[in-house]
Amino acid sequence: MIDFFTRTVVWLRQRSFFQATQRTLVMLMPIAVLGSYFQLLFDLVFSPNGLIYNIFGLDKILSDHLWYAGSFVSRGMVQVTFGVFGVYATYFMARYTARIYRRDSTMAGMAAVLVILFCSYASSSGRDSRMPFTASLLQVDGVFIALIIGYCVGQVFHLLGKRYVLVKRENVKWIRHRAWASVLPMVVSLILGIILGVIIYELQLKMLNSASFNEIVSRMQTTNNLAEGMLLSAVITLLGWLGIGYPLRSMSGTINNAYTAENLTYALHHGNSWNVPYKFLGSSLINNYGTMGGTSIVLAIIVVLLLRQKNHEIEALALLSLLPVAFSSTLGFAVGMPLILNPLFILPILVLPLINMLLAACAISLHILPVSVYPILKGTPGILIPFFGTNGDWVALVFPIILLVLDACLLLPIIKIGEKIEPRLNPEQEGAINAQK
Numbered sequence: 001m002i003d004f005f006t007r008t009v010v011w012l013r014q015r016s017f018f019q020a021t022q023r024t025l026v027m028l029m030p031i032a033v034l035g036s037y038f039q040l041l042f043d044l045v046f047s048p049n050g051l052i053y054n055i056f057g058l059d060k061i062l063s064d065h066l067w068y069a070g071s072f073v074s075r076g077m078v079q080v081t082f083g084v085f086g087v088y089a090t091y092f093m094a095r096y097t098a099r100i101y102r103r104d105s106t107m108a109g110m111a112a113v114l115v116i117l118f119c120s121y122a123s124s125s126g127r128d129s130r131m132p133f134t135a136s137l138l139q140v141d142g143v144f145i146a147l148i149i150g151y152c153v154g155q156v157f158h159l160l161g162k163r164y165v166l167v168k169r170e171n172v173k174w175i176r177h178r179a180w181a182s183v184l185p186m187v188v189s190l191i192l193g194i195i196l197g198v199i200i201y202e203l204q205l206k207m208l209n210s211a212s213f214n215e216i217v218s219r220m221q222t223t224n225n226l227a228e229g230m231l232l233s234a235v236i237t238l239l240g241w242l243g244i245g246y247p248l249r250s251m252s253g254t255i256n257n258a259y260t261a262e263n264l265t266y267a268l269h270h271g272n273s274w275n276v277p278y279k280f281l282g283s284s285l286i287n288n289y290g291t292m293g294g295t296s297i298v299l300a301i302i303v304v305l306l307l308r309q310k311n312h313e314i315e316a317l318a319l320l321s322l323l324p325v326a327f328s329s330t331l332g333f334a335v336g337m338p339l340i341l342n343p344l345f346i347l348p349i350l351v352l353p354l355i356n357m358l359l360a361a362c363a364i365s366l367h368i369l370p371v372s373v374y375p376i377l378k379g380t381p382g383i384l385i386p387f388f389g390t391n392g393d394w395v396a397l398v399f400p401i402i403l404l405v406l407d408a409c410l411l412l413p414i415i416k417i418g419e420k421i422e423p424r425l426n427p428e429q430e431g432a433i434n435a436q437k
Contacts, residue, residue: 006417012343013425017151020096021341024147027092028085029317029336032140035081036324036332042074043379044327051327051379082331086138086146090116093147097154103161107182108189112153115193116146122197136246140331143340144243153189160185213239213247220247221255221283226361229282230354233290241349243340245331252293252328255283263373273371273390279364288372288386289360290353292400293328295382297352300407301345302333304415311419328382344418348411355410356403369395 012018025032044052046067052058058067094112095105116137124134136142162181167174220232240248259278267273287293302325305311305318314337321333339345363369372389380388383404386396 002413002417006421009343009417010421010424013421016097016100018341018343019100020093020151020154021147022338023096024089024092024150025335025338025340027096028088029332029338031081031085031088032335033317033320033324033332035078035085035140036321036329038074038077039082039331040324040327040329040379042071042078043329046071046074047378049378051377054377082140083135084138085140086116086120086143087113089143089146090150090153093150094153094157095150097151098157098161098164100154101158102163103154103157103185104164104178104182107178107186108154108157108161109150111157111182111186111189112150115153115189115196116149118190118193118197119149119200122201140335141245141249142243143245147243147341149193152192156189156192157182157185160188213244213250217247217250219282220251220286221281222257222259223282224259224278224280226280226285226358229280229285230357232282233286233353233357234350236286237291237349237353238346241340241342241346248291248294251283251287251291255287257283260284260373263371264375267373267391273373274367276371276373279371280361284372284389285357285360286353288389289400289403290357292356292382292403293376293380293385294330295325295328296356296404296407297345297349297411298325298330298333298339299382300352300404300411301337301339301415303404303408304411308415308419326381326383327379329379344414344421348407348414352407352410356407359403359406360399363399369393369399372396 013022042050044050045058047053048059062070090112091109095109098105098108117133120133120137123137124132137145161184164178170178216232216235220229220236223229223232236247236251239245259281260283263273263276263278263281263284266276290296292299302318302322305314306322309315317333317336321330321336324330325333334340339349360369364371369386370390370393372386374389374391376385376388383400384397386400387393390396
């Protein structure tokens, strides 16, 4: 079984789409890690409902000028990293796809950027003249569409472009030759992009924004049926693995609806949350125990990698990402590892949250664990979300730690398989890297 799984992952990773995707995301790792730190800073310090902001009363300590300056810088850096992440992703995806087939990768990347920007413009045209581009196609939570656009443009260059020969010193004449040689695939890419943009505009398609998944998210938040909640959880985590993070992101933090309000009212009246009317609300289970605010699987992977210490570069990434991941800012590691669209991690990303939710539901039904009903401050560490959500119940502090240990143990075989896969994918480059070390 393990050999079959390993062979399947190797075969998938050797396909051009997954090759280009993995290379693109690893290349964008510095941008993603930088964005995760500024996201952490904004959520914890410069947000009125942030954890550190409220614990230390920063509204009384920091001057208005300093607070607004910090908020401006952190929010701005999040926008130029995660806010336009799709532009970077589609550029490098087209580049690496074209490079696989020895085509002009730079021109392919430029064409892909034009296509995604036009599609983004078409998606927002006529809605708000102050915002010429819709954010949903460009943000990190919609990176799947950016990768698809980049891959398609790269394939156009593969089919219609001329073979590219690398020269050490490019003069003006050679660059002009490159530009003319790429005219046909670039024009075809733009025509296809315009057609796609017109379809988006005419049909007023909502491309990968939060509204597109309202039905799934709303049902997940309000269902008290454990089986339905687990099914919807699998759908949401699968979308997250694909690079469509809007549903999963909307499940983090405090959820306000009639059901959560009724649970909170009961807890306030009775002084505890043991017998609230809705014990198995999907929003509570997935955010508190399934994903622990998004950190569950990521933090478990980091723990395993740091204990294994097999790859110094991966270990450095794990150490660099540990702080933001601990405070629920996971995108830096998810991109840099990468976890997104990595066939190796699809099973744990789907299955482990379900195991966590099922164990939590059993503990709640057996009256071992109270229900999380209280609001959570922004930036609260994922492993502490159940503790604060139950108003400081100590069982709710120990239980997520047990789940984290269990997740790490279940992930260990997957990490070992990953260590065997990498040398089989690129034996020549692996040898060169080892020689440099």
